[in-house]
Amino acid sequence: MLPLVGPTTERGEPLAANPVRRTVLPGGLRVVTERVAGVRSASVGIWVGVGSRDEQPSVAGAAHFLEHLLFKGTPTHSALEIAESVDAVGGELNAFTAKEHTCFYAHVLDEDLALAVDMVSDVVLRGTCTREDVEIERGVVLEEIAMRDDDPEDLLQDVFGTALFGDHPLGRPIIGSVESVEAMTRAQLHSFHRRRYTPERMVVAAAGNVDHDDVVRLVRAAFAGHLDRAVDPEPPRTGVARLPGRPGLSVLERDSEQAHVILGMRSIDRHDPQRWALSVLNAAVGGGMSSRLFQQVREERGLAYSVYSGLESHADAGVFSVYAGCQPENLGEVLTVVEEVLGDVAADGLTEAEVTRGKGQLRGTLVLGLEDSASRMSRLGRSELSFGAHLDVDQTLARIDTVTAEQVRAVAATVLRRPRGVAVVGPYAHARDLPAPVRDAVRAGGPRSGRAGAA
CATH class of the missing domain: 3.30.830.10 (Metalloenzyme, LuxS/M16 peptidase-like)
Incomplete structure (x- = not known):
């Protein structure tokens, strides 16, 4: 460290x-x-x-x-x-x-x-x-x-x-x-x-x-009159979340032109040392126009306008998720491609070129996002509450630079194989009305292996 x-x-x-x-x-x-x-x-x-x-x-x-x-x-x-x-x-x-x-x-x-x-x-x-x-x-x-x-x-x-x-x-x-x-x-x-x-x-x-x-x-x-008690600051949250059983499937009917879907799994918490590698993984898998998801779902197949992955980080749990919005008739194929992409990455990790691009994207996003005082203030407040310590920009960039392809492969093999939760908002009255790949993603509890586009 x-x-x-x-x-x-x-x-x-x-x-x-x-x-x-x-x-x-x-x-x-x-x-x-x-x-x-x-x-x-x-x-x-x-x-x-x-x-x-x-x-x-x-x-x-x-x-x-x-x-x-x-x-x-x-x-x-x-x-x-x-x-x-x-x-x-x-x-x-x-x-x-x-x-x-x-x-x-x-x-x-x-x-x-x-x-x-x-x-x-x-x-x-x-x-x-x-x-x-x-x-x-x-x-x-x-x-x-x-x-x-x-x-x-x-x-x-x-x-x-x-x-x-x-x-x-x-x-x-x-x-x-x-x-x-x-x-x-x-x-x-x-x-x-x-x-x-x-x-x-x-x-x-x-x-x-x-x-x-x-x-x-x-x-x-x-704060006059509010600082009279001699107490220490409350330490950052830690612990292990007592989460319910497996994730499930939630469907909400809406008379919309598109079907909106998120597939994701419980991930690592913000104190986990693998969080740096996970951030690189997220950037390469679904964080930009060169990402695997964008290329496979949008550029090569034209199945969705918007498709991306994202992370949430809490004190004792985390989330890795993929969002896509598509025509209802394409929902099954979109989920199939997403699962195949996640399956490939879980099995083989990322290439060195993808890791390099992912790290570069994180570096640029971090620095460009801190060009104003409001962003700097937000970073200070979150860091103090979450960690009780502060990395400056150069220290953070150094952490990103140390991430290796092997570290990304290891966190992908751990996180991307976990049971899925799936949520759909669109013209579906019941779960039974959803395409089979959507229901299968939850039942299978993990990605199907195989290259994207395989039969």
Whole structure:
């Protein structure tokens, strides 16, 4: 394993200090910053280590509902005042919820950093959650669920979660259900906020034209009265997920022109040292126009416009999946080709050329994706919550460069042979209406060997 050190010269001398700085305040609150040269922006986010997997079934969707609700007002700012103050400086104030965390963030000019820290902190710490606001925002969340239901590809992701993880919290939609959102009370949401949004579970991440000491000073002031307890930061999540039995098949009927399908399997967690090789595997198998899936499904056969693979990484589980959208009459052939591609890679791994292209794609995507302060801030917050440590860009590129074809072959042989979960959204009333290759993929529990295109 490579040490967490900065880039060096050929003689091993350090080129520059790691620009990431970290301070732990009383109460366990972590402040992590990265100064980005040459920018006039600043991004700040409060990352809370609480997400949809932390909910009981009776309050499914509470973390997402609360994310909406906290913007409705605080004791010192109404919702309109919050919006006006950020709009007046041309900034952005928003939030998002994931399986294992929630993030509230602002993106502003560097000179408006104090305003951003104040507004984000006020919302997170002191959102009032009044009964009137709960009812108003309940309607907004229900509209968001309806919007998801009108987008087959978006809806498919939630259907696939159920197919892969069943009723485990990782398998439930982040947004909740119509039933759970309609039933949730103000008392439940207020309790969820007060019990779980505590400083030891939080990270304040800031990036851009920022000074670490200035950010710490602003955060201390914004969190006044909330840092009185002498506690350590909550460590990153670890453990082994107690998942239900085998993945299954989920079908949701929609009168759509296309059939939308995801096939995937449970993968490795984010702490697994094989995650670097898995990322290279994903890039080469379904991450670009030269990938095997794109070439076999779209370029050589014209079976789909969109086909790609993807990864999800949680503390104790992971997902490798393949998506395709196609004409309903082509669904069986698409699944056959996908399974043959996965079977070949599981048996033989990737060529050296594919590994090289996969590594190059990861390198370019990483560097180009970190060209703005908001992306840098997100990377800081995720790294602190997930690992409690930070690799700079050069260290991450070095990790990617060390991946070998043999390591990719090993992780492919492990992951791609695991039992499949399959989700389909399209003009199918029952599983029996699906083409046989779709049902067979779940029953077989692993890929069929053989070259793509074989009889």
